[in-house]
Amino acid sequence: MTVIRTEELTRSFARKGTRRHPLARPEQLTAVDGLTLTVEAGESVGYIGANGAGKSTTIKMLVGILVPTSGTVRTCGLEPVRQRRTLAGRVGVVFGQRSALWWDLPLRDSFELLTAIHRIPAAEASARTADLVERLEMGPTLGTPVRQLSLGQRMRGEVAAALLHRPELVILDEPTIGLDVLSKQRLREFLIEQRLEHGTTLLLTTHDMGDVARLCSRVVLVDHGEMAYDGTLDGLAAQVGAERVLVVDLAEPHPDLTGLPGSRHLGSEGEGLRQRLAFDATATTAAALLAQVSARVAVVDLAIEEPDVEDVVRRVYLAQQRDG
Amino acid sequence: MASAPDPAGPRPTAWAAYRAVLGSRVRARASYRIPFITDSLGAGLVGIVEFVETFLVFSATGAIGGFDVHAILLVFALAEIGFCLGDLAFGHLDSLPEYLRAGTLDIFYLRPQPLLAQLVTSDISLRRLARAAVGVVILGVALWTNAIMWTIPRAAMLVLALVCSPLIYAALFVCAAGVQFFTVNAPEMPNAFTYGGRYAAVTPASVWPGPLRIFFGFVAPVAFTGYLPALVILDLPGVGVLAQPLAWGLPLAVVSVWGIALLLWRTGVRHYQGGGG
């Protein structure tokens, strides 16, 4: 079943302050430009692009907030703007920058209210809420007014709020922005669990390639409103050579760790105490590389740097220029 | 031939900051002409409606508290002009709670100027000039329709009132801002001082019950912005403690209300710093 289908979807905005006189047409800015995209049920899509690439505009058209300038869009087989309220019952959305919770009320009340809004029968509502509360470890914060929650706590609340009514399609717009490593990890694990259990379709926009790598089987990259890539993450990595970087802190100074298969030595600090190794995620794994390093010298600490989305976008752009 | 300027330039004065803000407001306004015009019309409308409200009550009865329609015009005009000018320069202290919530105030703490000076110079609402203009027109009508026997003291009182009234309202805005450090979530609290003061000031003090006479005569001394100067100019006796000679205490009223204002402001700032924001 097709969950999302857009054809030549386009949206332009009037640029504010570009109207020379009251009757003049203001300049147009095209945020989404002829996007054709199909997402099947159960897929998990990372929708990435630089700031202003048109990601949020696309999402708003998918859920019926914005009217397309031209082209067509069907979400869950519905026409989003005309059937917005029906669609709202079948989609769950988290806008990372905004809150769907009631600021002054305890978290628990927001959940109760949302189950009422979605008209979930009482028994089912309490079971579903209890399940989400347990999995997202929100028990201790249930009685706290939302405005007093930490960002990580609140974001778990937002995700739960979007999933209460068991939507077929979950759209997450920058769900991990500003979260610490632990909160990110917990949220990702939860989303993987939900997908495994319920077969939910997931569309995710993010700046964090880590999110995409853990959660998405497919990547769609937009640039200036147009689709620049659609395929697997590995394929994208192969196309742009996006490498991850393993940073190791060693027990003792060591000469540069060169010649390890699948990796490239980027540099050393502190007379070789800290070394940076770039590796191609399609050629080797962080674990394999770490094992090779450990065979040579004792490792005390490590970190992995993910390629930034902006970086990937830039590389795609460069690669296309080179090919063209 | 002018001498070459000192390359470092003279140290900018506090006024330079104010001039810069004023300049930027004027430029910003020039580029958004439609909102500025409607804003000004709106502000002028506020002045007109408030005048009509006062006028209707007096015209329905003839005279209230020893003031007829003509005499009340003078009270209204003096108080209104004073309020508008005070509001023009200090009125945006009203938005202190928003600054507190947005953390803008913390940024002000990092700069070398006094906090109050920075807040005052952070914005100027030029549209309020339109409302002052309504007051000026009414003042003209009032001076025309009242048979005033002009003497030097009466003319002096008119000038003194026009200079001092804005200072009294400015102080009330500072008082209100000081209180707002304690009542961030209660934005209506300061209205009782500022807008309430203005509302009281455009009515003759002779109608106020005793406690209000003390409060608006000596604590938040808005009686000095309209009623008392009008007593001198129109040569009316006044009522109880608020008698004609008291009007000459206007400069003292300014000093005392500013004393209260700075005290409340300091208390508020201390409270904010003590609470750790």
Next chain:
Amino acid sequence: MRSTLAVYLRLVRVGLRTQSAYPLAAVAGVAANAMFGLIKASILLAAVASAGGALRGYDAATMAAYVWVSQALIGLVQPWGGSQIAASTRSGQVAVELVRPLDVQGAHIADDVGRGLFGVLPRTLPTLAVGALTTGLFLPHALAPYVLGVGSALLAVVLSSACRYALGVLGFWVVDARGLQTLYMVVGSFLAGLFVPLPLMPHWLQALAAATPFPSLLMAPVDVISGRVTGPAAYAVLAHQGLWLIAAWALGAVLTRAGARRLEIQGG
């Protein structure tokens, strides 16, 4: 399946609870309402006295009732309140509202009505008490004015929310929505009879006011509660308010439908 009405009634309760998170705001509201009430009472009671004890159908006690009932209703009716829909559109928060299976207009008005109704206990009653203790005021001795008065006040609260919602949506088409807001607040509160009771105005001004919904916001419930209008005339006042409510709601609905195409949310 819960009924649609139940969902919106829950939203009313949420608005009420949201406002109850700021108890100090209510105290401040009473302080401001009482201060303005004292001044308003001084000038209007002096006017009645100088007119020989009777002015356009008001005596001292009924004028005091006008003053304090109107002051007490401010916190409920919120004649100066902005519109949440405008703020919500500016901030982009409306996006969240649009992904709920709710009618945006209904949800907004429900929340707003709830916020207003919170004021009954901490604002309306204390303000009336201040009036009773200072100037005293006339209160009807029969039950009917209170029953009808509650109905009229409720209609006024919902009508006020519906009007401000429509105004907020109208802002989508206007170059300067803030100017519109100022116009509404200034002219609206004047024609609602907030500072000067309508009978003190010249006939042409009363006729002008009657052609707007504003008297239904304040003067109507004040007249009914203070017993100035009773019997069949009181029912007529309520019916009149009801008609304005239907008109304002319909206007809001039409504007929302037309405005959906223009909702250009921040952060595309």
